[in-house]
Amino acid sequence: MKIVVIGGGAAGLGVAGAAKGQDPSVETVVYTEFEDVAYSPCGIPFVHGKEIDSFERLFLATKEQYVQQGIDVHYETTVESIDLKSKSIQVKGEGWVTYDRLVLATGWDYATPDVPGTDLEGIYHVKNIRAAMEWDKYLDTVRQAVVVESGPIAMEMVSALRHRGIEVTLVDPGPWPMADVIDPDIVEPVRADWEADGVDLRFNEKVTGFVGKGGKLTHATTSFGDVPCQLAVIGSHKVANAGLARAAGIKLGSTGGIAVDPQMRTSDPHVYAAGDCAEIPHGVSNVPLQGLSGSHAYAQGKTAGINAAGGRRTHNPVYVxxxxxxxxxxxxxxxxxxxxxxxxxxxxxxxxxxxxxxxxxxxxxxxxxxxxxxxxxxxxxxxxxxxxxxxxxxxxxxxxxxxxxxxxxxxxxxxxxxxxxxxxxxxxxxxxxxxxxxxxx
CATH class of the missing domain: 3.30.390.30 (FAD/NAD-linked reductase, C-terminal dimerisation domain)
Structure with missing residues (x-):
């Protein structure tokens, strides 16, 4: 059996490892558009803030270890389309590749603000570790930064930037940090500490654009005026990277994530999905959720990998x-x-x-x-x-x-x-x- 995995994050490598554990004879092939697999994006702010001394500490294993495990990883490789009828994917530079089981672990993207100037140098999406290594050098040149919305990684980046001595303005349309998740009384100590540390907190406000000179960011325009900055950290919420699934005709759910059953199987019986690209029911409300933590992605990947390799495992509704x-x-x-x-x-x-x-x-x-x-x-x-x-x-x-x-x-x-x-x-x-x-x- 040949299992093809699209995506090399926690879910994708969870799939590959679990499939090999279920049936060592299974051929597992992983395609990722990035230079690396299975590192911790959640650790990036702590390297920027100098709590962790090296980006290398964020890698879970070496490339040689995946080879030794029999997992064939294709790095910096783009999957362009999926043909469900022929059970194949079109890979840039490789042509059509067939599969017996396909697992989509395509992850997430930031909901980038729909405002002018997002292509300027200085707009930072904290995600890719190789890009973060270059951004870390750039931070040494930054005096002022704007954090756009207070998502989880953005919350951590506020403190990281202050640890680097950078002036920070947080602009968020909500009335308090992470207002869609945290109650105001619980987050109040954080808000008070940021204020005492000199963070300019602008709630119930929006960034309306980015302006630069010579292609480089110089300031952000906002609902309360212009803010000088050489860096803008995008901290908006996660959206499912489900474009390949949508184009192939695989059913999506109400969150925009890929709909799956308790075995992580999609609307196509030969295709599974796991991680931030999939949506999972909540145990109390039964409302579908998408964009959870790395531990959730890994657990979903293990379930998908075991089932794709012929095993039987059920993923429970989540209580998060x-x-x-x-x-x-x-x-x-x-x-x-x-x-x-x-x-x-x-x-x-x-x-x-x-x-x-x-x-x-x-x-x-x-x-x-x-x-x-x-x-x-x-x-x-x-x-x-x-x-x-x-x-x-x-x-x-x-x-x-x-x-x-x-x-x-x-x-x-x-x-x-x-x-x-x-x-x-x-x-x-x-x-x-x-x-x-x-x-x-």
Whole structure:
């Protein structure tokens, strides 16, 4: 059997590795338009900010290791079209290539603002690691930068640019950072720290264009006036890179991502899709989602690879535990906050607790706020949001399982927790927040 994969990110390499694990005799061929595969784009802002000392640390494996695993990767190669009837793809420079199973892992693109001047030198989309290496040198020449919208990577880039001593103006049409995901009370410590660090925060405003001289960016035009800058970081939301699928007649979903079943199979029985190009149902609302994290993409790729190679695996609806570092704060959660749950018309009761991450007397103790959203009828957790100095990732993972398995809020309110001065306080903030929700119920 020959499995062809289009895309070399977390999903694409997850497909190839899982297919080989399921059936070592399977021939796996990966096509990518980039110079590399399987690196972490999420780590790029931290190299720019000097927290990580080298871009090389972001690579998961060497090219030789993929050869040793029997995975044939075609770098800097463009797939131009798909012919479902003949089960073949047209590859630039190679002609038509046949497959037994095809997996689309074509990833995502930024929703680039539809404004003049986006072709100027100085407009930066944080994604490709080789381009980032060149941009890192360019940052040494930048005095002023504009960050356009506060998507997750853009949030990290604000801090990275400030670490480099660059003046930053954040322009966002929302009323607060990541307003479509995070509640204002949870993100407020981040906003306050940015303001104290000299970031010019412009919410409820828009970039209307980019202006340059000699092909180089000199300033951005905005709804509040001109902003001098030599760099503009595009931080808009992800859109599915589904053009090949659309042109081939493969069904797309409501998000613009490729529609798949629980086995990651598309509308064509010989074609699978995984990662940011696909859409997955949410476990609470059943609303399709697209553009999740690298861990989601990798898990989807493994499911698609196992099934394409003759195995049987089901990908569950997602509850989306998430987390990130923004300045000195960790923020994260599960599924919905109040803003999004209200927009979707979901009934909920909240429980909020302010706690600490270690014993109050132990060095390095950090504050943490936990907000839980509970369905008042089923008494199940439907969402959570958190902000703190540490411990957000582990709590988000735990609460993701709580939401997925339907643990009642009453059980969460009486949960056992580790108490050790160096790693955990006497009162667990999750339990405290659950108790607050139970009191309301």
């Amino acid at each position: 535990p998430w987390g990130m570092l923004a300045g000195q704060w960790m923020i994260g959660g599960v599924s919905f906050g109040e803003t999004l749950a209200t927009a979707l018309g979901l009934p909920f009761v909240t429980g909020v607790a302010n706690g600490i991450t270690r014993a109050r007397y132990y060095p390095g103790v950090k504050p943490i706020t936990v907000k839980l959203l509970v369905d008042p009828r089923s008494r199940r957790l439907i969402g959570a949001q958190m902000v703190g100095g540490e411990g957000i990732k582990e709590r988000a993972d735990f609460l993701g399982i709580v939401a997925r398995t339907g643990v009642p809020i009453d059980t969460l309110a009486t949960m056992e927790n580790v108490y050790s001065p160096a790693i955990g306080a006497l009162n667990e903030p999750i339990a405290m927040a659950a108790q607050a929700a139970v009191a309301k119920l």
